[in-house]
Amino acid sequence: MLALRIIIIFVLLPGVLLASICSRTEYGVGKQKPHVVKVCCRGYRYVTDETNNFSCEPICNEPCSNGSCVSPNTCSCNQGYENRLHMPSKGCVPRCSNKCSNGKCIAPETCSCDAGYELDEPTGRCAPICSTGCPNGFCESPGKCSCRQGYSLASDQTCVPVCTNECAQGRVCVAPNTCSCHERHIDIGLECLPATTESDSSSSTETTHPPVTTMTDCGFADIVQVKCLPEFIKNLKITHLMAIVMLLALIVLSCLMMLRHRRITSKDVERDKEMNVWGSKVHIIN
Incomplete structure (x- = not known):
């Protein structure tokens, strides 16, 4: 660009200046020569x-x-x-080399974006604005998302995953063709069972799933039964395990203390017997 300007100034400009001046013949009054x-x-x-x-x-x-x-x-x-x-x-x-689409070029390589668009600094282009951010998709125009393959557009302008086969009861579609259990549900084999809590048992009287045998049904004394042992193992928590360990330790400690008490008592009895025998012998001798 600078070289072109130099050529214009030093080569073409003299010709232009000469071309700008023209000659015109004027005639005088009377016998004056033109x-x-x-x-x-x-x-x-x-x-x-x-x-x-x-x-x-x-x-x-x-x-x-x-x-x-x-x-x-x-x-x-x-x-x-x-x-x-x-x-x-x-x-x-x-x-503006990027043509400044969805905006106006207000200075060399500087765009001013239209309403509903914002300047994308890395590219210098005016990108549409979507308030949701369009997760799992991209913003196609102001306030309108376009979803990637495997997702569909919901009413709130978010892209949700699509599962070709409907998810079973208790499961939701969390990724394209991928089902997972609802929150507060436990995945047991092919079923999603609700996680039982005290608040749930007191507030809910109905359930959509068949009753499940729990530690409450079996009781601690019945865990050796065939029907209760599998459920005991499934529902056993760290707190239960710690309570059982502490209970067993208490029982063992009580047994040891009882044995020690019996040994001490038996020794005292034998000592008393020996003292009585020796006392009677001394009395007879006297």
Whole structure:
């Protein structure tokens, strides 16, 4: 661009200046001879500088903002600007290489986005705005999401996964063709059973699933039964295990203390017997 300007200034400009001055023959009154007068050609206007030097400058009907008028109705634009509609007779406007779609180019390589769009700094383009962020998809236009394959658009403009086969009772579609148990449900084999809590048992009187044998049904003393042992193992929690261990330790400790007490008591009895025997012998001797 700079080289082109140098060529225009030093090569073409002298020719343009010469072309801007035309000759006109004027005839005098009476016997005076005609003489030639230098005037500005059509499309140029007469100007004088501070020293009253004569010159002609081109006229552009549309102001060459961000550029200069180099010949009649022909603008030469500054760097970063271009002729509007690529017509030299039009003024100079900023140039944006990405065409600034969904916005307006307000300065070289600078876009001002329309309502509903925001500037994407890495690309310099105006991207649409979606309040949901369009997870599992992308924002196609302001407030409208377009979903990736395996997802469908919900009424709240979010992309939800699609399962070709309907998920079984107690399960929800969490990813394309992937079902998982509801929250507060336990995956046991092919079933999703609700996790039993004290609040659930007190507030809920009905269930959509068949009754499940639990530790409450069996009782601690019945865990050795065939029907209760599997459920005991499934529903056993760390807290239950710790309670059982502590109970067993307490029982063992009690047994040890009882054995120790019995041993001490038996020794005292034997000692008393021996004392009684020796006492009777001494009495007889006396």
